[in-house]
Amino acid sequence: QVQLVQSGAEVKKPGSSVKVSCKSSGDTFNTYKISWLRQAPGQGLEWMGGIVPLFATPKSAQNFQGRLTITADGSTSTVYMELTSLTSADTAVYYCARDDYSLNFLDPWGQGTLVTVSS
Amino acid sequence: QSVLTQPPSMSAAPGQKVTISCSGSSSNIGNNYVSWYQQFSGAAPKLLIYDNYRRPSGIPDRFSASKSGTSATLGITGLQTGDEADYYCGTWDSSLSAWVFGGGTKLTVL
Numbered sequence: 001q002v003q004l005v006q007s008g009a010e011v012k013k014p015g016s017s018v019k020v021s022c023k024s025s026g027d028t029f030n031t032y033k034i035s036w037l038r039q040a041p042g043q044g045l046e047w048m049g050g051i052v053p054l055f056a057t058p059k060s061a062q063n064f065q066g067r068l069t070i071t072a073d074g075s076t077s078t079v080y081m082e083l084t085s086l087t088s089a090d091t092a093v094y095y096c097a098r099d100d101y102s103l104n105f106l107d108p109w110g111q112g113t114l115v116t117v118s119s
Numbered sequence: 120q121s122v123l124t125q126p127p128s129m130s131a132a133p134g135q136k137v138t139i140s141c142s143g144s145s146s147n148i149g150n151n152y153v154s155w156y157q158q159f160s161g162a163a164p165k166l167l168i169y170d171n172y173r174r175p176s177g178i179p180d181r182f183s184a185s186k187s188g189t190s191a192t193l194g195i196t197g198l199q200t201g202d203e204a205d206y207y208c209g210t211w212d213s214s215l216s217a218w219v220f221g222g223g224t225k226l227t228v229l
Binding site: 035037044045046047059061062095097099100101103104105106107108109110111112 | 166207215218
């Protein structure tokens with residue numbers, strides 16, 4: 001049974017960067033994909049990108065290309081999401097989720113990490 | 120503006136049935152599997168349906184789903200007050216090479 005545990009809430013200044021971690025336990029880490037999504041206050045779900053740790057080749061949604069870096073550390077079964085050049089529009093809850101890309105479903109999800117961007 | 124279209128809100132009485140629609144296109148729903156997610160206020164989304172209609176273990180059979188062409192539907196029977204949540208449809212979009220979602224449907228059980 002896979003469980004995903006994310007790092008804690010962050011408060012950042014505009015123009016800075018944030019790095020959120022997602023630690024996996026309970027299953028083979030390297031062979032399944034981890035996706036990152038976010039949800040702005042009162043809004044819907046937005047996919048940001050994902051990575052299969054075994055291949056270490058991340059893929060980002062077009063909206064985030066150039067600002068988003070997704071990496072994986074197999075030794076700690078942890079995936080990281082770093083977003084740069086933050087603005088207030090990046091204030092959101094960020095989620096990681098295991099991505100079954102053959103059947104198109106996301107399960108399980110991490111508990112979420114609130115990132116607040118404020119001057 | 121979400122790529123998939125859902126009604127923003129729906130309401131029904133306890134014990135009744137509700138169906139939530141999700142409309143897309145050939146690049147997403149039309150050629151990929153649809154999944155549905157339930158999200159309670161302040162919590163992470165939870166997988167409700169995968170592979171268009173399959174329920175993960177632990178999801179009651181009051182929840183059902185189907186897909187036809189470029190549209191999908193989630194049905195909930197025997198509504199309970201505990202079903203009050205936001206419901207999202209999602210799938211992969213082959214043209215965008217990205218996951219896409221509906222804007223979410225807020226279900227109220229009156």
